[in-house]
Amino acid sequence: MSNSHSQVALLRAIERQTEKNTKTPKTAKDALIRMGILTKCGKVTAHYAAEPRMRKPMLAKSA
Structure with a gap:
């Protein structure tokens, strides 16, 4: 019961x-600056400006 109260x-x-x-x-x-999304100049940080890219998963090489 206290769990739901703490969630509220x-x-x-x-x-x-x-x-x-x-x-x-x-x-x-x-x-947004505190969260690291904007710089102090008001520009979007490189991390958030980067294009999301799908990367291929690393496959284990068979011996």
Whole structure:
């Protein structure tokens, strides 16, 4: 029972933090900088700007 209460409390805390982060464009930009998505200049970081590519799985070489 306390598990569901703690989940509800956690979801409410996330909701409040999201509201704070998106209140103004400046707070939204600051949140994206803290998460590492934007640089301080406002550009998207290389990690998030990279094209997603499918890689072939490494196959074990048979001896």
